[in-house]
Amino acid sequence: MQARLAQAPELALNLFGDESLRDPYGDYKAIRDAGPVVHLRHPDVFAIGRFADVQAALRAPEKLISGKGVGFNDIWNSGGGSNVLQMDGQPHARLRATIMRPLAPAKLREVRLDLKQLIARRIDALIRCNWFNAMTELASFLPVQAVSHLVGLPEAGRERMLTWAATTFNQIGPDVDLDEFGVLAEARSFMSSLSPATVRSGSWTGDLFKAVDSGRLSLAEAMAAISAYVIPSLDTTILSKGHLLYDLAQNPDQWTKLRENPEKIPFAVLEGVRRNAVVRWFSRFAVEDYEVDGALVPKDSRVMLLYGSANRDERRYANPDSFDVDRDARDQLCWGTGTHMCAGMHLARLEMEVMLEALVEADVEVTAGPPTVSLNRGLYGYSELPFRIERRDSVSRARTQDDDKRQSTKMPPVHRADSL
Numbered sequence: 001m002q003a004r005l006a007q008a009p010e011l012a013l014n015l016f017g018d019e020s021l022r023d024p025y026g027d028y029k030a031i032r033d034a035g036p037v038v039h040l041r042h043p044d045v046f047a048i049g050r051f052a053d054v055q056a057a058l059r060a061p062e063k064l065i066s067g068k069g070v071g072f073n074d075i076w077n078s079g080g081g082s083n084v085l086q087m088d089g090q091p092h093a094r095l096r097a098t099i100m101r102p103l104a105p106a107k108l109r110e111v112r113l114d115l116k117q118l119i120a121r122r123i124d125a126l127i128r129c130n131w132f133n134a135m136t137e138l139a140s141f142l143p144v145q146a147v148s149h150l151v152g153l154p155e156a157g158r159e160r161m162l163t164w165a166a167t168t169f170n171q172i173g174p175d176v177d178l179d180e181f182g183v184l185a186e187a188r189s190f191m192s193s194l195s196p197a198t199v200r201s202g203s204w205t206g207d208l209f210k211a212v213d214s215g216r217l218s219l220a221e222a223m224a225a226i227s228a229y230v231i232p233s234l235d236t237t238i239l240s241k242g243h244l245l246y247d248l249a250q251n252p253d254q255w256t257k258l259r260e261n262p263e264k265i266p267f268a269v270l271e272g273v274r275r276n277a278v279v280r281w282f283s284r285f286a287v288e289d290y291e292v293d294g295a296l297v298p299k300d301s302r303v304m305l306l307y308g309s310a311n312r313d314e315r316r317y318a319n320p321d322s323f324d325v326d327r328d329a330r331d332q333l334c335w336g337t338g339t340h341m342c343a344g345m346h347l348a349r350l351e352m353e354v355m356l357e358a359l360v361e362a363d364v365e366v367t368a369g370p371p372t373v374s375l376n377r378g379l380y381g382y383s384e385l386p387f388r389i390e391r392r393d394s395v396s397r398a399r400t401q402d403d404d405k406r407q408s409t410k411m412p413p414v415h416r417a418d419s420l
């Protein structure tokens with residue numbers, strides 16, 4: 001096989017540098033244009049950026065395995081045995097089935113109305129708030145208030161969950177930040193302090209402990225499932241909502257279309273996660289020579305899969321940089337595909353859909369200021385997004401009275417909505 005396959009070109013890009021983390025799309029295009037697979041030096045990986053090739057790689061779990069880690073440094077990658085992301089074969093399938101139980105669409109339908117009412121009340125309060133940071137005040141609301149309740153963790157740990165999740169994803173890169181180890185140790189000690197007495201009975205973690213009691217699950221499996229609920233479930237959905245809100249505010253024609261055609265909401269959600277994939281990348285380890293569209297990834301190499309690049313591949317999507325709620329983006333790869341496809345994607349979709357439904361029903365206009373991109377090495381999203389929600393009737397009144405003045409007004413400082 002090796003003799004017939006092309007060698008991957010080498011590119012001198014640093015995807016983990018601040019500039020690229022802030023705006024990765026130029027580098028992604030350079031990778032796609034250079035070939036189906038390129039070799040990068042730091043980290044020493046073969047990077048795949050085109051849609052069809054990322055999709056195929058994710059669907060080749062026997063050749064490109066996860067069990068040797070999906071990150072870019074030895075410490076991350078040695079987390080193997082207890083992390084569903086970094087397992088293969090039967091043990092992976094068994095743990096995944098356990099994790100998926102409360103995350104199945106039928107189970108989630110039971111909580112849909114509650115989540116919708118919660119976010120609708122929050123939006124109603126934010127309308128009176130003028131400018132606010134949409135990341136902390138709106139996008140985080142359901143994960144922090146409701147999802148952590150469903151998971152069932154004690155109040156004491158909840159406020160730290162966002163920090164633990166962000167730090168874990170930040171540690172995925174090639175250069176480990178030793179200062180952050182204290183935070184990870186804190187997360188580990190919190191997890192190991194959990195017991196049937198400290199978690200909410202009837203919650204996802206409560207049910208896991210029940211399964212341990214009845215011998216259906218080992219304690220190690222239960223603890224692995226609990227961290228699968230805590231670490232990947234928060235920042236991912238928060239950051240995705242940030243992108244969606246920004247894209248809608250930046251594209252008033254698309255927002256109008258959505259208001260007038262709420263049945264397009266599920267498509268808008270998929271288009272949002274297509275346009276900006278929050279998980280930047282995971283990796284795989286090639287246990288045999290692997291062919292990518294006529295080019296070679298040699299056995300024993302690490303392979304970087306660029307979800308965000310695949311989702312902007314012009315070979316797959318026309319005008320991939322634009323935000324278009326009429327696009328059919330059902331095959332987009334922000335959640336991956338294949339055996340490791342995101343276990344929480346139905347929850348993520350639900351959270352985003354109820355947020356958009358509540359906004360549409362509130363009959364509002366949305367405006368955004370310039371966002372600040374967080375330099376997290378695993379996740380692509382905003383740390384701050386100035387945002388404003390105004391009732392449409394008050395916008396049109398104000399516009400007719402004082403339109404020019406409004407357009408030239410500088411954005412006032414962002415408010416916290418603690419008192420709402």
Ligand code: HEM
Binds near residue numbers: 234236237334340343
């Ligand atoms: C928009 C939000 C989300 C995004 C973009 C996202 C992204 C991803 C991606 C790309 C993977 C695939 C990993 C791979 O290919 O190796 C994944 C796996 C996973 N996600 Fe998500 N995720 C999101 C929300 C959630 C939520 C809400 C939960 C939990 C409640 C969750 C739990 C998991 C778990 C447990 C896995 C591992 C599945 C496995 O290895 O079999 N995710 N996610």
